Amino acid sequence: NASGGMVGSYVGDDGTYTPYLRAADGRYVSFSLPTKETYEFFYVHGQTDTKISVARGKVVGEVPRTYVGSFLGGLHELKVPGSVSTEGYNINQDGSVVGHYDSPDGRRHGFIAKLGTEEVSTAFSNAYTVKLSKGLNMLSVPLAPSTPMNAKNLVALTGATTVITLDAAKQHFIAWTPGAPDDGFPVEGGKGYIVNVPETRNFAFVGAPWTNTPMIRGDRGVTDEAAAAAPAITPMIRAGNANKAFIPLIYRGVAQDAWAFVVSGHLKGKPTFDGYTITVRNLRTNNTITTPVQGDYFAAATADLTRRSVVKLGDIVEIRVIGPDGNFESQTLRFEVTPENIANAVLSVRLDGIGKPNQNLLLQNYPNPFNPETWIPYQLSEDTPVSISIYDTTGRLVRTLSLGFQSAGFYNSRSRAAYWDGRNALGERVASGIYFYQLTTPAFQQTRRLVILK
Template identity: 70%
Template sequence: MHELGLRKNALGFGVLRAITGLKAGISDVSSYDFPFNPIYFFKANSRNFNIQSKQAPAGRYVYREVFVMHTQIKNRFLFYTFTLFLCLNSFFLMNAAAQSDIASVSDNYTFETIDVPDVDFLALTASSDFEDYAGYTKSADGEKDVAFTLIDSVFMTYDFPGSQNTYFFALGNNGNAAGHYQDSEGLFHGVVLENGELREYNFPDSVETEIYGISDATGALTGNFTDASGVRRGFSGDEIIEYPGATETYADFVNSSGGMVGSYVDADGLYHPYIRTPNGRFVSLDIPQAAALEYFFVHGINDARTVVARTKRVDSLPGTLVGTFQEGLQIFQVPGSVSTEGYNINQDGSIVGYYDSADGRRHGFIARLATETDMEPAATPSVFNYTFESINVPGVDFLAVTASSDFEDYAGYAKSAGSVKEVAFTLIDGVFTTYDFPDSQKTHFYALGNDGRAAGHYEDSNGLYHGVVLEDGELRQYDFPDAVETEIYGISDATGALTGNFIDASGVRRGFSGDEIIEAPGAPETYADFVNASGRLVGSYVDAEGVYHPYVRNPNDRFISIELPQPEKFEYFFVHGINDVGVFVGRTKQAGDVPRTSVGSFQHGLQELRFPGSISTEGWNINQDGSVVGHYESADGRIHGFIARPADAAMSDLFDNAYTVTLSKGLNMISLPLASPTPMTAKNLVALTGATTVITLDTANQQFVAWTPSAPDDGFAIEGGQGYIVNVPQARNFAFVGAPWTDPTDEAAAAPTITPLIRGDRGVAQAAWAFVVSGHLVGKPAFEGYKVVVRNLRTNSVVTASVQGDYFAAATADLTRRSIVQVGDVVEVRVIGPDGNFEAQTLTFKVTPEHLANAVLSVRLDSIGQPTQNLLLQNYPNPFNPETWIPYQLSEDSLVSVSIYDTTGQLVRTLPLGFQSAGFYFSASRRVNPNPPNPSFFVSDNLLILSV
């Protein structure tokens, strides 16, 4: 039996929930205690990618089949939970008993032991891309550790003069080595081997220095240092690396694209691995059961962003993890070893380190990715499954995302509400910035590098296109030599080269990459879009019949094209991106159809990728982790960005439901119909719905809380089973995407209620039953503990809001949907300091039709704590009371005294207050009390007479 129940939520309006029947064989909704939570990885077996389950921390999970009677929502089992970030759970089973049923990434490698005759201790810690090695070993007498190199099979040891120990941890392709030595006092100092000679290196102002990396591109050293105050920080070249708020920061290696890896220690002594992007942004990962670790060091990263890490659990042996931050790390171990410690990863993916054997000896090793003669090759994925997330910016109804970095920053082109001109944008670290080339008709970005550079093209006044590049916040024009028009679609992170196409004076379109012209043989038009790290270039060409053909050009200049079925039906077919495993994304359109997106490979063909619930989907970029980025059109004509992240089939099926929502112009009540794969905030909801504000009820404090686009943060969490008020300036029709709700208490909402009071299309004015006064305070560096009091002078209703940063939002609503504000109302705003004192002139604002349409009155409160004039205000209460208080305000710092006169003008008393700072003296603690402690007084003839 399946029925839909209606319950009341905290806001008092209905929320639809599912009262679900249960799958045969389960008599009731049941919960089970599992020792581990399944987490899924891709692992190569034969020629296919099979799903291998991993195990995660114990928890309580719920099995339930959910049936929801709404369009496009599928019936699903919720039979697992999932981890969106770093999957390290298998590491916590690193012992002999537990590893038998856990797949290891070691299966994908062949291993070679590296030994030196008569050396029983060879700690190999570094390598070049030419299989030369460095590290440390025991001295001839066995009393100390000495550094070594093993270059062209020649074994050389190095002992820094007067040292206790010497170690190498870095080896460049030019033969230079680096590390550190321990002096007689136990302090570490950097050491560099150049031309066979050792030299000391200490980072400026350091007490200790340790070197772990050498850049082949720049020669810069990377490591960490301790200063005189005992604080450990990383360094690379002459730049100090410090994770915000960390007590210790370790830096280990920088790859050729500028991506740095290392780890930091937080205030609780817990280790966190990080990647630092070329623009200085840190991407940190939280480790499950981090408190159980003695350390966690990320030592190496190659240009394919595969990392090698070394870690140790308390009371356990050291271990090694290999993988990516996007897809998770897996156990790596030399077969038969007691312990394995990986230190370096080369560009070909080979891993170098050392292991201990059962007889107590230490050996070096190199692990190479298995070749065709050793095992079947891992095929490029042939089936693609995703979870989807919408990308939106509050106040922007047209956000065409066309490019992304590997760190989930975005670029493209946009139109603000009411605008017709398209301008380029970047969305980096959540900051939305637009760019309009001077005198252009429109400006678009189509490429975004990991270093924050963007590129695309603009249309000039004559309708011709010219390349445009964003560097250091400035736009510059780029035209390919002898080009009439230039369009840029790609930036290489490895070389910085631009890729795109140009039209010459004869009207022929060709591609380019860097300064090289790309032309498919015999093609009248060639488009070039992107080059991956291995040099494979993708694009499309048009043949003599005007038919489009997608192609890949290999580094040897060979073109490989795909023959499309019925190609004459395509208006266009563009291949925009390819990642390093050969998966590409293309954009296509057939005559009479909407634009569509294809994802696949030249080996296995293409499949359509479509954002659930969209009218059309246009994919433009594919990242190294396989995520696809682009934009889609919703039913109301708005353009939204999206990212589609790879997932296993079960997770993809669970989260690909779409629930279409229609909102009327004005105020609406909604709840979240589906569980999104990533948490939703007030900012996300406002951006997705195109709302001007969102309001919820803080049930604990019985107070309405609002978020508006001028807020400095993302606002409160949007949760299932809760009600929210949104105000939209136009009717909306769009889809929420996610999984059906399930909850062991059967209390979460399974579907939303959308309840506009009066639909805008009926031509009836909607009552303003919810309203927000929000804005920013100016005049002081901080406003901690400040409050803003808002009063409607017509209704005398009062709302108080706390100031967050310099922002406030005072919200009110009538859940019976009666009007609470109207055009012409005067709203009084006061600012109260932490001590209860007034901190600004009382300001008034008149409500306009625009305010009512947006359900928001935005204000700016200047000169907080700075009166514009000196005033002595009315005393309170009057002098016929036992006591009276005299408020006043000062516009500048000055000496202050208050004189009291009788009704005849005679001076009664002067109160010298001394030097006073500018401000408002309105509160009881700051106003003047003309009465001394325990005075005697009497009142006569309207005269306050004080007797001291």
């Protein structure tokens, strides 16, 4: 520490570990082990300037344990409530201990434990073990953690592939996946969350009773059923028995469907995607979700809180990228739902080349038939001069729309597509009937048909 003191431990001739302090003046002072049992090892890892030390030891036949304290006051065990074992390796000058702990399901978690008053420590020392079944679970958080929890924290604690909640104000689901650029939405008491875990999970929530919501209590405090209860959010009820439990379709050990699902991914091709949105449509059910892009990331979530299937193995999901002006900025992309997607409740995609078509294309005008005006969408794979010519059925040129030099991109919204007011080169309205429109560049030409109906 700052005064020149050094801490450690040594092993005597009889194999016994003894912790010690070497003072700045060279004196060695030893202190007692926390218990009189035989230790396989005992290491003192550090000491603060205020002479608070952290140590780690293992009694023969037991799990490793962590101890915090001083030479005068003695060392006392530090344990994350609900953990199988807790091992601290470092202590910071503010007295916070850094290490890891093992949860009952065998996973290892990092932690930072801040030393506090006995009153605060007691308040946040409640621990309640929760068991989540493999797959999708509804979950509410039974205890308030010492620091605010968010979606990223909940995924780390549960080992989930995703977490979903309902935005009650907007009445749509929002999701967080590990690919997100931020920590996600806050996790609060009295609210419900859907988590998907790849294996059965057995872990503990640690904290104090919530003060912003009534708790469900049993004979021994907050029950596992309270923690894993259905969310306190408005179900989107469909016809049928709302209380019927979801029984996943299983064929040869592979789940065939899911009652909650997330399509997430990253966009590439532009410096920024401010104001962009993503639409996701299941071609089988025609269910469509629209979600904003954050940075270059998006997550579109859907769920049925009556636990009826929203996606099945083999479903085709269609994704479109929409710019701030409503212009489609990508080809229509399609992805098939795989067994891995069902197991994770997540379809993760990467959308490359946003705003950059891979081919020139003239698209169908809209509306069609029309009267008196229409818009003609197209896409360009390279920067080029563009014109669109209108012909009648005899091949006579009716009008040429000179669009000038255009950058590569998609031109399909009303603000970007070519516009024709239904008039000829003299400004006269043309007669009803069939006409042909032709897109021309120095390297490309394509023709389609349109109809004026008066």
